[in-house]
Amino acid sequence: MERTLTNYIRALRTAGAGVSTTEAIDAVRALELVGYQDRGLLKMSLAAVLAKSQEEEVLHDRLFDLYFSHAETKPPRQTQQQSDNQDDSDSASDGSDSDSEGEESNGQPSNGQKQPGSGQGGGSGQDKSGEAGEDAPLDLLELAQSGDATRMAMAMAQAGARADVDQIRFATQVPYFVRRMLEELGAEKLDKQLMAALDERTAEGTARAEALIEARSTLMRNARAYVEARFEVFGRSASEAFMNEVMMDRSLGALTKSDMERMKPIIAKMAKKLAAKHARRRKVRNRGQLDLRRTLRANAGNDGVPFDVIWKTKRKDKPKIVTVCDVSGSVARYVRFLLLVLYALREKVTDLETFCFSSHLVDVNHDLESLPFDAAMDKILREVGNGSTDYGRAFTDLSRQYDSTIDKRTTVLILGDGRNNNGDPAMGIFQDIAAKAKRVIWLCPEHPASWGSGDSALLQYKPFCSSLTHCSTVADLEHALDDVLLAYG
């Protein structure tokens, strides 16, 4: 019984839910309590025990249906004796009485129903009873012709367990595992029979061959369906996780429209991770310095005797970020991602001002806050994005019009390639901004090799930036923002 559950937990883990051992134990206890009878109840119970966030609950919902729907087609165990005793010359009926022992070891039929793991149990039982004939194969022909879905499912589950189908990771592995399953089922023997039947060159032989071919394709179809179902449970999420990993390191500039949609949950997850990492309280105890006023106040009830001693604390700054983004053609895509992350971090970074520019600087806070993100971005790109890039003008605007937004707590985050169309970089003003702000961090989507080439003024700005980093993938973005938040303890 636990086998089914541990396999399910494994499936959940592959799908990215962090199920700890404690939770696994709880799941077993919950299962003992509610049993397999009421599927809806079981689902909700496992959700309460195993899924610890809304995302995990969605995951559980999906996987549970996949995993246990397959299980439900499984019959009460039925058929240990079939696989054990029946060899190809035997018919199914006379194997039944010789096997009381095996039946008992297979145990509790009432609990055994509806579980896919029972197949595995059967498999191992078979190994033990090796003296009955080494791994006696099924009568595949009889099985395929009988049209008995229950027995077929049983055989598939056993062969699947032996072929380790649960290890499947990618859709491309399906044919391989189907082949392994057929091998485990003993299809080789079927092939030999087929060859023999064909060699007979009689009408009877041909008829037998046709039946065998038919049986073989039935088996193949069933094996394929089984492997595909297992892939849904164990493989899909694993390969998705792999794809996401790949995405993290893809250049943002090279992403297609469909990639963008895929990126959104990744970014949301990353923002959550960042927020959690920096969620530590920003209070640092200044040990040794007594806060006399608060100590007296707290101990007034004790006749002024200082039982409770209160020390002075220092509060660390809350993150305050001013983002200045170049939204001209080449950089626009990166801006979308930076802002997506920043706004996903809204919980953590409450003090966030965003300005975009190509030829002049525009305050885009209102758009970003009032419109859905994609609509806001489209509007910004439409309204701000079509001018020739002028970094000098942007910094001048920033320091003239929005002077008050920058103080010594502020991190100025600049995203741009520094390509200034040979205009005036306004170095003096940039220097002033840098002096006033806590830090200036410049993220450049271009590869370092091309910094300063052509009309890029990047290297002129570089000495005044606290850091200038190459930023072209989501992983880069994560590092950069981690760095920004780190400065605020």
Place this chain on the structure above:
Amino acid sequence: MTHTGLEFAGFESADTVSARLASVGYISTASISTAVYLAHHLRKPILIEGPAGVGKTDLARSLSQSMEFPLLRMQCYEGLDESKALYEWKYGKQLLYTQILKEKIHHLIGDADGLDESFKKLAGFQDLFFSREFLEPRPLLKAMEQAGGSVLLIDEIDKSDEEFEALLLEVLSDYQVTVPEIGTIEAIVPPLVILTSNNTRELGDALKRRCLHLHIDFPNADLEARIVRSRVPDISERLLAQLVAFIQLVRDENIRKLPSISETIDWAKTLLLLHADSLDPVMVRNTLNVILKRQTDIAEVNSQVDQLVRKVLSEQAEPA
């Protein structure tokens, strides 16, 4: 609290939970009942997450009522510490005790000569200073001390500091509190613990691992109608169906603070007071501030009231 008339003997099934809760006017869903049922039998706390006003706190209150256990409530806030949550020493009483001790000390060690002998004599007396008598139990410790069982509600745990979560772990997993000067105080009967969170920050894994997780979302129309009916029994079916349908539509609008069940109930009461028997745009406009709490949200919905009301009314007309 005598409505059931039956001694609480444990929940035999998830359905029993639903029935018990229904008897005190809490309409539960299958997942809520299942979580409570499991929590009761596995002896695990329930961590409830979900938007404000969907009945998280109310679940704890209703449970305590239906089980006829006392409810111990601890509201979390930033800066909450062990002296407010676990226990505190009664300083005043301790002070008084020292005073008395000072006066009586001559009687106690009067005939002893020398410092050594006095100490020996004093050591013979119990250390009364740090004993249960001077311990002021706060909600967590109090819950451990309830002989008849209790429901412990730790409300809005996300508002507290992370350090506080660590403090809770001992209580949540072992149902005990350790007071360094005294020792470990174990719960007489493990309380049913309910934690609520509005998700303003991510809770630690250690805490989550120790709890069952339950997410309560806004109810669907059918459930919401049942809840409102149980709370505002005088409302006409027609108005009830309309106002629930309206609220459900409003929740799809682009607004910041979505109306919760408590707001639906308030609105139902308001409309009842105004003797409404059907929604009309003017009345909806005038009472919009009952369901929406932000000026921008009100403005947003206000512009669409006509349209929304028409939609509700036409939908109601169809099946009839």
